[in-house]
Amino acid sequence: xxxxxxxxxxxxxLGGTMVGAQAFLQSSCTPATGHTLLLTREQIDLLNEIGxxxxxxxxTPGAKEADVGSFMDVIVADxxxxxDQQVFLEGLSRIQAESTKEFGKRFMQLSATDREMLxxxxxxxxxxxxxxxxxxxxxxxxxxxxxxxxxxxxxxxxGATHFLQYHPAPGRYDGCTTEKPWH
Amino acid sequence: MKNNTYxxxxxxxxxxxxxxxxxxxxxxLKTLVLERGRDVKHIADYEDxxxxxxxxxxxxxxxxxxxNSPIQSGVYNFHEGSRKFFVNDLDQPYEQVKPFEWARGxxxxxxxxxxxxxxxxxxxxxxxANARDGFGVDWPIRYRDIAPWYDYVESFVGVAGxxxxxxxxxxxxFQPPMPMNCLExxxxxxxxxxxNGERLIIHGRTANLTQQIGTRGPCQxxxxxxxxxxxxxxxxxxxxxxxxxxxxxxxxxxxxxVVSEVIYDKEQRRATGVRVIDAQTLEVFEYYARxxxxxxxxxxxxxxxxxxxxxxxxxGLGNGSGQIGHNLMDMPYGMGATGTFEGFKDRYxxxxxxxxxxxPRFRNISAKTLTPKFxxxxxxxxxxxxxxxxxxxxxxxxxKEKLSEAGEWSMSISAWGEHLPxxxxxxxxxxxxxxxxxxxxxxxxxxxxxxEKKLAEDAMNSAAEILEMGGLKNVTTYDRGxxxxxxxxxxxxxxMGKDPRTxxxxxxxQMHEVHNVFITDGSAMASxxxxxGPSITYMALTARxxxxxxxxxxxxxIR
Numbered sequence: 040x041x042x043x044x045x046x047x048x049x050x051x052x053l054g055g056t057m058v059g060a061q062a063f064l065q066s067s068c069t070p071a072t073g074h075t076l077l078l079t080r081e082q083i084d085l086l087n088e089i090g091x092x093x094x095x096x097x098x099t100p101g102a103k104e105a106d107v108g109s110f111m112d113v114i115v116a117d118x119x120x121x122x123d124q125q126v127f128l129e130g131l132s133r134i135q136a137e138s139t140k141e142f143g144k145r146f147m148q149l150s151a152t153d154r155e156m157l158x159x160x161x162x163x164x165x166x167x168x169x170x171x172x173x174x175x176x177x178x179x180x181x182x183x184x185x186x187x188x189x190x191x192x193x194x195x196x197x198g199a200t201h202f203l204q205y206h207p208a209p210g211r212y213d214g215c216t217t218e219k220p221w222h
Numbered sequence: 223m224k225n226n227t228y229x230x231x232x233x234x235x236x237x238x239x240x241x242x243x244x245x246x247x248x249x250x251l252k253t254l255v256l257e258r259g260r261d262v263k264h265i266a267d268y269e270d271x272x273x274x275x276x277x278x279x280x281x282x283x284x285x286x287x288x289x290n291s292p293i294q295s296g297v298y299n300f301h302e303g304s305r306k307f308f309v310n311d312l313d314q315p316y317e318q319v320k321p322f323e324w325a326r327g328x329x330x331x332x333x334x335x336x337x338x339x340x341x342x343x344x345x346x347x348x349x350x351a352n353a354r355d356g357f358g359v360d361w362p363i364r365y366r367d368i369a370p371w372y373d374y375v376e377s378f379v380g381v382a383g384x385x386x387x388x389x390x391x392x393x394x395x396f397q398p399p400m401p402m403n404c405l406e407x408x409x410x411x412x413x414x415x416x417x418n419g420e421r422l423i424i425h426g427r428t429a430n431l432t433q434q435i436g437t438r439g440p441c442q443x444x445x446x447x448x449x450x451x452x453x454x455x456x457x458x459x460x461x462x463x464x465x466x467x468x469x470x471x472x473x474x475x476x477x478x479x480v481v482s483e484v485i486y487d488k489e490q491r492r493a494t495g496v497r498v499i500d501a502q503t504l505e506v507f508e509y510y511a512r513x514x515x516x517x518x519x520x521x522x523x524x525x526x527x528x529x530x531x532x533x534x535x536x537x538g539l540g541n542g543s544g545q546i547g548h549n550l551m552d553m554p555y556g557m558g559a560t561g562t563f564e565g566f567k568d569r570y571x572x573x574x575x576x577x578x579x580x581x582p583r584f585r586n587i588s589a590k591t592l593t594p595k596f597x598x599x600x601x602x603x604x605x606x607x608x609x610x611x612x613x614x615x616x617x618x619x620x621x622k623e624k625l626s627e628a629g630e631w632s633m634s635i636s637a638w639g640e641h642l643p644x645x646x647x648x649x650x651x652x653x654x655x656x657x658x659x660x661x662x663x664x665x666x667x668x669x670x671x672x673x674e675k676k677l678a679e680d681a682m683n684s685a686a687e688i689l690e691m692g693g694l695k696n697v698t699t700y701d702r703g704x705x706x707x708x709x710x711x712x713x714x715x716x717x718m719g720k721d722p723r724t725x726x727x728x729x730x731x732q733m734h735e736v737h738n739v740f741i742t743d744g745s746a747m748a749s750x751x752x753x754x755g756p757s758i759t760y761m762a763l764t765a766r767x768x769x770x771x772x773x774x775x776x777x778x779x780i781r
Contacts, residue, residue, distance in 0.1 A: 092617060093617045093618070094617075094621065094622055095618060095622065097622055099622075113278055113279060114279060114282065117278075117279060117284040117285065117286070118279060118283065118285060155617060155618045158617045158618075159616060159617055159618070162615065162617050166615060185617075189612075189613075189625070194274040194275055194280040194281070195275050196273070199273070199274060199275065203610075205273070206572075206573070207271075207273065208442040208443075208444055209442065209443040209444065209572060209574065210442050210443065211443060211572070211573050212400055212401060212443045212571070212572065212575040213401075213571065214401050214402060214404060214406070214571050214575070215407075215566075215569050216571065217569065217570070218572070219628060220571075221610055
């Protein structure tokens with residue numbers, strides 16, 4: 040890895056200090072009021088609940104407070120290839136089908152415990168799938184949900200300021216501190 | 223009627239054009255500075271002060287970015303915050319005879335806004351290399367010729383680094399270095415001792431300020447360089463040289479000015495000015511001056527020269543040697559090693575440091591270090607880091623718990639190698655295709671050959687040896703298979719040399735055949751060197767060339 044690529048990756052890992060900006064600004068943290076890009080309001084609400092199950096509120100905010108559903112709408116609409124968009128959208132139906140099969144109810148109707156049980160199983164299945172995936176086969180939809188949940192959370196205001204420490208201008212480099220720079 | 227005559231014209235506002243503008247203006251010359259792209263005002267046109275959640279895509283590139291800029295979007299530091307400083311490839315086409323990644327920033331400041339900022343002096347090992355092994359032509363200068371000019375530019379730029387007393391990596395006029403972290407210190411100590419001083423880990427030398435210069439800096443350790451820096455924490459034309467040039471009152475900056483050719487007067491045997499296409503209106507203007515500095519970046523300077531055809535120079539301005547466009551070099555890079563470390567479990571890092579460690583060249587620098595495998599050498603940049611665990615199995619509160627743990631310490635080093643000058647690695651004008659300004663598009667035909675491949679292999683394997691000596695575990699090697707151009711160190715297409723029959727520029731970066739035209743961007747290089755950060759050399763040569771040019775004007779040798 041090139042040093043600069045490494046630095047960029049590290050900053051992605053830390054999630055706290057990312058990059059500059061574009062001219063227009065639409066804060067994904069503001070709950071959307073009907074205006075969506077690719078997903079419906081209902082799908083965004085569903086993704087916020089899936090996100091919250093993956094990364095729930097504890098003593099720090101969860102993924103729902105970070106509105107990862109709206110973040111996913113923007114990323115899937117603008118950054119995904121049409122093929123990946125297809126996998127992502129089919130994944131939403133698959134989650135509902137799995138939920139109905141196992142509990143006889145749609146995901147939104149499940150208790151928090153059942154949601155976690157369901158997604159724990161799908162997480163395990165998705166790891167098996169990803170480990171045995173052949174070249175050319177698509178990424179598992181749950182990899183997308185989980186990756187976007189985490190990325191959306193760590194770059195959101197609640198995630199970056201409460202789970203991580205947000206230092207817009209650290210002003211120094213300390214290469215050997217005993218203080219962990221996140222929660 | 224508008225007065226179109228100046229004392230000097232500078233074409234380009236990137237790292238060398240900014241220096242030409244500053245030096246010419248400070249010496250009292252009324253200077254027209256031409257830039258093909260839009261203006262970018264320091265601070266006002268940056269958006270580095272936004273938080274990550276204020277970016278619609280949180281930094282990611284979009285499918286539209288990839289469609290519009292298939293080449294630029296692959297550059298290592300292209301992202302949502304920096305993409306405005308890269309061109310639209312569909313709008314600015316070129317032909318790749320062989321794969322060549324040409325990173326371009328068409329705006330005031332050019333690529334100085336998005337450069338890698340590493341600054342290393344070349345030494346006599348570099349300046350003597352061509353003469354020694356016969357590749358390329360001998361440099362017409364030696365280290366002593368450029369050393370005072372490195373001093374001069376470094377003190378204005380602000381280079382953070384350590385003095386290490388190495389003959390093959392001369393020390394400079396440095397600000398205090400940015401500190402190594404605990405793992406880097408540990409590894410450096412083991413490596414420096416383990417290889418008996420033959421392989422060394424030293425501080426990276428970077429144009430990020432650790433001390434304030436005027437209103438610039440110091441660096442705030444934000445990891446936002448490529449978005450522009452409102453603190454002026456790193457050197458760019460926009461932050462440093464262009465404001466200095468403007469402060470003299472002698473600079474006229476004209477953005478949206480595509481220079482199509484240099485106008486040559488056969489009777490006077492000098493260039494009289496340049497022809498400019500206004501990028502917005504497509505109107506054509508002529509501007510005149512006593513001296514002209516071409517700083518359009520290696521490939522675009524070449525384009526201007528080859529397109530400046532006249533009775534006197536049917537093959538392009540000052541191209542009696544036939545060398546213009548030839549000997550194109552980049553640097554092979556992207557091969558190295560990475561490893562993990564088991565200790566320092568209670569230690570973390572704070573702040574984002576815009577540099578890392580550096581490993582100076584250790585191959586072919588003395589009789590003892592000669593290798594029969596390849597000519598010349600390579601250096602490494604790298605660093606150690608420790609981040610949060612970014613991925614784990616499972617969901618729910620237990621996943622959150624796992625992801626609040628720190629991962630292991632890791633360290634990587636990556637090589638930058640020398641690219642020999644080959645006549646056949648070249649850029650020419652496409653005979654048919656034109657861009658939207660009616661300018662011929664460039665055809666780039668460049669490759670790495672056997673020497674580069676052998677060097678790259680050795681660099682990759684030596685990287686593993688170094689990390690293992692440093693005490694790292696799970697060391698693995700890699701070669702990213704980077705194509706020419708992707709190092710963004712393209713050079714050599716209007717080289718300096720002693721003989722007008724085999725080179726384009728003399729020891730003062732002055733065209734052998736056109737004495738009032740100077741070229742001080744990367745095209746002037748006679749060799750690529752394996753020292754990364756060529757920009758500081760362009761800067762030093764630019765200041766030196768301006769000093770010479772203005773003296774010659776005063777003496778009446780340049781009319």
